[in-house]
Amino acid sequence: MLSNIGVPGLILILVLALIIFGPKKLPELGRSVGQTLREFKKSTKGLIDDEKETIETNSKITEETKDSLQK
Known part of the structure; x- marks a missing residue:
């Protein structure tokens, strides 16, 4: 969408942003948008890391279960 x-x-x-917000408010707005995006990225990375950890734990439990059933 943005590529067009x-x-x-x-x-x-x-x-338009300069006219609406003015030259003094624009840098503050840019900073707050950047900070919001940074926090969003950090939280999604945390969710992805948690999901990977859960998958790895489940894989280990599955392998341990297979090993114990084979014995």
């Missing part, structure tokens, strides 16, 4: 915007579209969006 192009350079003129980005310039238009930046000009």
Whole structure:
């Protein structure tokens, strides 16, 4: 979706944002958006790591169960 915007579209969006928010508010807005994206990325990475850990634990339990059943 964003790949269809192009350079003129980005310039238009930046000009509109500058008009709406003003030159003093724009850097603050950019910082807050960046911080929000950083937190979102960190939380999704944590969820993915938790899921990988759960899968690894389940794999180990499955292997241990197979080994105990073979004995």
